[in-house]
Amino acid sequence: MEKHRSAPTLDDVAKMADVSTATVSRCLNSPDRVVEATRKRVLTAIETLGYTPNFAARVMAVKRSFTIGAIIPTMENAIFARGLQSFQEELHQRGYTLLVSSSAYKPEIEEEQIRTLIARGADGLLLIGHDRDPKIYDFLSQRKIPALVAWSYLPDSKLPSIGFDxxxxxxxxxxxxxxxxxxxxxxxxxxxxxxxxxxxxxxxxxxxxxxxxxxxxxxxxxxxxxxxxxxxxxxxxxxxxxxxxxxxxxxxxxxxxxxxxxxxxxxxxxxxxxxxxxxxxxxxxxxxxxxxxxxxxPHREMGRKAALQLVEMVENQTAGTGEQLSTRIVNRPSLGKPALG
Amino acid sequence: MEKHRSAPTLDDVAKMADVSTATVSRCLNSPDRVVEATRKRVLTAIETLGYTPNFAARVMAVKRSFTIGAIIPTMENAIFARGLQSFQEELHQRGYTLLVSSSAYKPEIEEEQIRTLIARGADGLLLIGHDRDPKIYDFLSQRKIPALVAWSYLPDSKLPSIGFDxxxxxxxxxxxxxxxxxxxxxxxxxxxxxxxxxxxxxxxxxxxxxxxxxxxxxxxxxxxxxxxxxxxxxxxxxxxxxxxxxxxxxxxxxxxxxxxxxxxxxxxxxxxxxxxxxxxxxxxxxxxxxxxxxxxxPHREMGRKAALQLVEMVENQTAGTGEQLSTRIVNRPSLGKPALG
CATH class of the missing domain: 3.40.50.2300 (Response regulator)
Structure with a gap:
């Protein structure tokens, strides 16, 4: 077998670009927060060396994966699509990538996906609604994974929630x-x-x-x-x-x-x-x-606020306060008075 | 600071359940392939010990993460939803969890998501369509990550594709x-x-x-x-x-x-x-x-066949052959003859 050179590391990139490893991480994860000239230098070094951020290197460098997981009940109709899109857009602004799983409304699949996303190194999780086996809440709490519930606001729930009544x-x-x-x-x-x-x-x-x-x-x-x-x-x-x-x-x-x-x-x-x-x-x-x-x-407001809250929980290790959003009735022609009997 | 016991390992679970570590992996990843009595014994050991499969342990045990990544252009309307749902169902049958990213039709976001999914340990990737920067194909090939294209079949493309003309x-x-x-x-x-x-x-x-x-x-x-x-x-x-x-x-x-x-x-x-x-x-x-x-x-057929093909590529390290699927015209009342001029 041919002998391979070992893969380039974060350190190699930092040395070649003449910056700190933290700056390299920031270029990879939150490029908007790095000035153009530095970013270009780092990207050139990454391309030249063929560097790929991997789990270990990123965790060591910043103790975060800059990945957020979301588990939604279904992708089949557009119920969650718009809120999730704005959740992702806001996360992207903050340097995080969103990975989504869909549980088909099955609790055992949701549990498997929670475990997978944590095993894959997700920094935080977005879940839909409050109904789930108490042992999942115990598991999240033991693993100290920040998690936020959306689409249903309850004032006294195990996890903070951003949603409506x-x-x-x-x-x-x-x-x-x-x-x-x-x-x-x-x-x-x-x-x-x-x-x-x-x-x-x-x-x-x-x-x-x-x-x-x-x-x-x-x-x-x-x-x-x-x-x-x-x-x-x-x-x-x-x-x-x-x-x-x-x-x-x-x-x-x-x-x-x-x-x-x-x-x-x-x-x-x-x-x-x-x-x-x-x-x-x-x-x-x-x-x-x-x-x-x-x-x-308010799909877009809910998605955006959930992203801001979850990033805050991840970065500052806060518990999250949750927020109740308003809904309103939209009157359109499918509703009228009953016909006279 | 309190002193903690170290986290339970795959080995600990295998010993307590009196099975091999491979069997524990299979229980976690493809429970359908493990007989009921063994599965129960392993699950009891997992619960008792509070074991969570983590990246390192799973990789060591089976050299796979049993995670597949898919990057779709949008979740906002249902274009990709049905195909993706059957892709996920088939993957689940085979013991894999699907993580989905949506690129908002932006090539630079797709590239970031490809890198993230690989960094998170994805065993294989599903991508939509063939148009992308050649350097992404080079990157996938260097990293030896099995990847499959859906929604567009081309006979002579860089990646195998399951889709239609x-x-x-x-x-x-x-x-x-x-x-x-x-x-x-x-x-x-x-x-x-x-x-x-x-x-x-x-x-x-x-x-x-x-x-x-x-x-x-x-x-x-x-x-x-x-x-x-x-x-x-x-x-x-x-x-x-x-x-x-x-x-x-x-x-x-x-x-x-x-x-x-x-x-x-x-x-x-x-x-x-x-x-x-x-x-x-x-x-x-x-x-x-x-x-x-x-x-x-044929959304559901495409999703199912893409899952089977990608799992085959991951598990047997094959290149993938791709498949062209048929479409058909569905006649409904929105189309008629032109009015006489």
Whole structure:
């Protein structure tokens, strides 16, 4: 076998560029923070030597990997896409690279991905929602890995969270729907097991029904996973009730898009025959016809603030304070008054 | 300072469970390949000892990290979501965890992410399309990192690819549109610089125009990034031409959804006034009204086959052969014959 020279090290690059190893690290990880001339000198040395930062060298040099992991429940629809994009943009500004895993809403896969991202040296983690096995929280705490929850704000949770009050947001929308005169309410919810966002949204609807003086019997609920086809199927089932609902509140815009499509196939006018609402205000909500009344979630603000908070937790070893963001109802033509009975 | 016991090792787990270290690795990475009783014994030992697989231990034990990296241009719309989901599912079956990065269609960010994923120990990489700086190919080859391209099949490329012929797919659709009698063709393309898929789709349209005997002057093209708003804006610009196009071919379904929305806002009937087509056949294509005629891309097959091929390349150190997959035209109501002039 041919004998190879050993791989170039961070030190070799620093010597050739006549800078400190810390400056080399900064060039690799946060180039915006290094002046142009120095950056060019370092990059030339890196190219000339064929240097590749590796785990050991980077950890020794700066005690950080400048990598953040995020685990989201799904990449299949755009629920998390916009927030994640702004999370990544802000991280990039701060010199961090984002690695994303998707758990397919399965707790055991999320756990495996948390372990993988930590094993790969992630400096911090972004997780979605609060529902998970307590042993994962113990594990994160033992390993002292900064972790932040998004998409659901709870004041007294094990991890700090940047998100909104899912219950209150859906309570407001449901109260608005009931205020228009609807008394037969259908709900197409995501699966609530292991999903605090879904569970709290249903709770918000129940609270609105009871505080408006309607009977619990005026509420019919179907639970299904967040797919367009499932929204369509649930809509058909709900409309078979006697009396059928005059308004159907969906757990997110994806389910609502499916419900809308099914209404169209059944020849039912929306909102003439039945009103349909969504949650999230993703692009889909404006594309469907009629456009969806929904709850606007501040995706970009949430992503940006989560990045700032998590970097702060990583760099200054703080615990993180979390922040509750506001949502608002967006009125579009899919919601109207009930037809006169 | 308190004195800590050193962290448990792979060896400690193997001893407690009375198995080889290779079996412990397999339990962690490919649990499906380990019989139930052994798996339980190993997992009990892991829990009891509080063992966490770390980079060094795993590399020593199996010389692999069981991590695959994928870099996609965007997570913001669902173009890559379905294919990536089946890529991940197949990897999971084989004991690998997927980490995803999104480059926002920026070559310099893709390069940074390639370096990060390799530094984090990724066993192999999935990249989208073939257009990138030759030095990245040199770098991958020097580092001997198995890498596979998806979403674009080219027979003579630097990396093996699993995908389809973007030129031929769009040639077929454009020929079909011209065959219906359309002579004024508008095109809303993605940005072609650095994006072979976009460039080849435009080439397919140009080839169809010239092989059908139409003049190049019958073709009007707008190039813009893949966002709904941009599709809407480009549609408005194209319809200002004199004569306006009777059919507008869009580089993907996202641009086509924007064009459709704009047609609706301008009070133009689709396909009565103008036909609109997409590319990809993501869920959006069936949700918009009228539903989009588009090119069906075999997202799930592509993701699954890419996973099988990449794992094969990683585990058996093969070069990868690549595979060309078929696309087909899906006819839906957004395309019709031109109105009689």
């Amino acid at each position: 899912n219950r209150a947001a859906m309570f407001d929308l449901a109260s608005h729907v009931i205020g228009l005169g609807h008394t037969q309410i259908g709900v197409i919810s995501g699966l609530v097991d292991g999903n605090d966002r879904a569970r709290l949204r249903v709770q918000g609807i129940r609270d609105a029904v009871s505080s408006s003086g309607l009977e619990a019997g005026n509420l019919t609920l179907v639970e299904t996973s967040y797919e367009i086809e499932n929204g369509a199927k649930a809509f058909r089932d709900l409309m078979n009730a006697d009396p059928p609902p005059t308004a159907i509140l969906c757990g997110n815009d994806v389910l609502a898009a499916g419900a809308l499509r099914q209404a169209q196939e059944m020849g039912l006018d929306v909102p003439g025959h039945v009103s349909i609402t969504g949650f999230d205000d993703i692009e889909l909500a404006r594309i469907v016809s009629p456009a969806l009344t929904t709850v606007h979630v | 973007n030129r031929a797919a769009m040639f077929d659709l454009a020929s079909h549109v011209i065959g219906l009698g359309h002579t004024q063709i508008g095109v809303i393309s993605g940005l072609v610089d650095g994006n072979d898929r976009a460039r080849l789709r435009v080439q397919g349209i140009r080839d169809a125009v010239s092989s059908s005997g139409l003049e190049a002057g019958n073709l009007t093209l707008v190039e813009t990034s893949y966002e709904i708003e941009n599709g809407a804006k480009a549609f408005r610009d194209l319809m200002n031409a004199d004569p306006p196009p009777t059919a507008i071919l869009c580089g993907n379904d996202v641009l086509a959804a924007g064009a459709l929305r704009q047609a609706q806002e301008m009070g133009l009937d689709v396909p009565g006034h103008v036909s609109i087509t997409g590319f990809d056949d993501i869920e959006l294509a069936r949700i918009v009204s009228p539903a989009l005629t588009t090119v069906h891309v």
